[in-house]
Every structure is written in structure tokens, then in C-alpha cells.
């Protein structure tokens with residue numbers, strides 16, 4: 443081969459190898475951020491999930507083949523749902539229908555790396571919670587038996603107090619004591635009843651730490667950052683952004699963190715961490731999770 447051609451050929455070879463070795467170079471990588479974390483789904487009922495895709499964590503990503511994939515844990519076919527652009531550039535919605543109850547794994551395929559960004563597993567119920575999802579629970583108005591006992595005890599206590607004031611006899615003091623005890627027991631069990639009732643009705647909605655940990659995945663923090671509590675998710679793809687700190691055992695103050703998550707660029711102009719549009723509740727749950735010493 444003529445020496446004049448060697449350099450260009452070598453360069454072309456290097457470029458080809460680089461492209462083959464790193465398909466991610468073609469379109470790069472992206473972060474998917476769910477608008478909100480669905481608490482649960484109901485079998486055979488449509489659930490709309492919406493999310494934002496940011497190429498390289500920054501640029502709204504426009505693509506005609508964005509999909510959501512879901513598979514029931516413990517076996518079964520993988521379902522694919524098309525996501526459609528919905529509203530602003532980079533924002534998509536998909537309507538998911540799960541054919542059976544159980545715990546479902548799911549994730550978003552943006553067309554960029556990671557091939558599928560995992561989302562927190564979703565609980566799919568066999569039917570809507572006790573069939574009264576839209577009927578408010580009987581509140582306040584209805585008086586139950588323990589409350590009635592408590593009220594009756596209170597009335598008798600008042601009588602006992604009056605009697606005691608007028609007669610100053612021991613029996614009045616005893617009556618007052620007994621009535622107060624009955625009233626206390628009545629109200630205490632009424633409180634127990636009213637706490638227990640809605641609990642039985644409600645779903646295991648994640649709160650506090652647990653919610654924060656799930657949002658760490660659902661908002662896409664897990665794409666750029668490492669956190670020990672999310673290592674099972676991280677294991678599913680091979681990416682971490684250079685310069686994004688490991689967040690296990692995060693030591694920053696809750697106040698600073700809340701401001702940082704709200705708008706990183708306001709604190710550090712030019713940072714690669716995007717503003718993800720978190721609600722106050724989401725921000726609070728993430729702060730609770732990250733400052734929990736885990």
C-alpha cells in the first residue's frame with residue numbers, strides 16, 4: 443500500500459472501531475423522569491404514565507419509537523406499549539393495561555442508552571380497592587358505639603362533678619372517677635376504630651423514606667448517580683455520569699439539599715445536573731431518603 447494512504451485508512455479504522463464499540467455514541471444517553479409515581483394499577487384498567495426524556499440529562503429528546511415495557515414478576519410475557527409525544531418536546535405518555543394482578547417490573551425504552559431505564563415495580567390489583575374508590579368514606583358525621591360510650595361517660599362525669607361540688611360526698615367523687623374512666627375508654631377505643639378503618643381500606647402507598655428511594659429511580663437520579671439502596675437497579679445497565687457524586691451516606695444538610703434539588707443551576711451555574719421539576723412532596727421525600735444516613 444502506498445504510504446500516503448496509510449494514515450487515512452488507519453484513522454478510518456479507528457473511527458469504525460470506536461463506533462462499533464460504543465453504540466451509545468450514536469445518540470448518546472438519556473434520563474427518563476416520570477411526572478409522578480403511580481401508586482398502583484388495576485388489572486385490565488388503563489393507567490396513563492407520563493414522563494420527560496432528556497438526552498444527556500439536558501436536551502428534550504424527540505423520537506418516534508419510545509416504548510414502555512412491562513413484565514409480571516415471577517414469569518409471563520413481556521408487554522410493549524407505545525409512548526406518544528404529549529405536550530412539550532421531550533414529554534411522552536403511554537397508556538398501560540396489565541392483564542393480571544401481581545407485581546410488575548417495567549421500564550422506558552427511549553431509543554438511547556440505557557436501553558431500558560427501569561422504574562420502581564408496580565403493584566397491580568385484581569380490582570379497584572374495595573370497589574368504592576370514588577365514594578368518600580363515611581366521615582365525622584356518623585357516631586359509632588365507642589364514641590357514644592365516651593360521650594355518655596363525659597355527661598355522667600359532668601353530673602358527678604356538679605354533685606361533688608354541691609354535696610362534697612365521697613360517692614360523688616367515686617361516680618366522677620368511674621364516669622371519667624368509662625369516657626376515657628370509650629374515646630380511646632373510638633380513636634382506635636377510626637384509625638383502623640381507613641387503614642384497612644387504604645393501599646400500601648409508600649411514604650417518607652420508601653417514597654424517596656422509589657423516586658430516586660423514577661426521577662432518573664439513578665442514571666447519573668450511584669446509591670447503595672438502588673444497586674439492584676443500577677446493575678441493570680452500565681452507566682454513571684462522570685462528576686456525579688456517589689450519594690450513599692450523603693452528608694449535606696437537608697436545607698441545602700432541598701434547594702439543590704429544586705434548581706441545581708441556581709446554586710452552581712453550568713452544572714450538568716438538570717432541574718427535574720420536583721413537587722414539594724417529592725423534594726421532601728428525596729431529602730428524607732438521602733439524609734437518612736443510608
Ligand code: HEC
Pocket residue numbers: 473498499500658661662663664665666667683684685686687689692694699702703710712713714715716718728732
Ligand atoms: C443528568 C445527570 C444527573 C441527574 C439525572 C441527577 N443528577 Fe444529581 N448531580 C449530577 C452532577 C453532575 C452533580 C455534581 C454537581 C456539579 O458539581 O456540577 C450532581 C450533584 C448532586 C448532589 C450533590 C449536591 C451537593 O453538592 O451536595 C446531590 C445530592 C444530587 N445530585 C442528587 C440528585 C437527585 C436526588 C437526583 C434525582 C432527583 C439527581 N441528583 C439527578 C448529575 C445528575
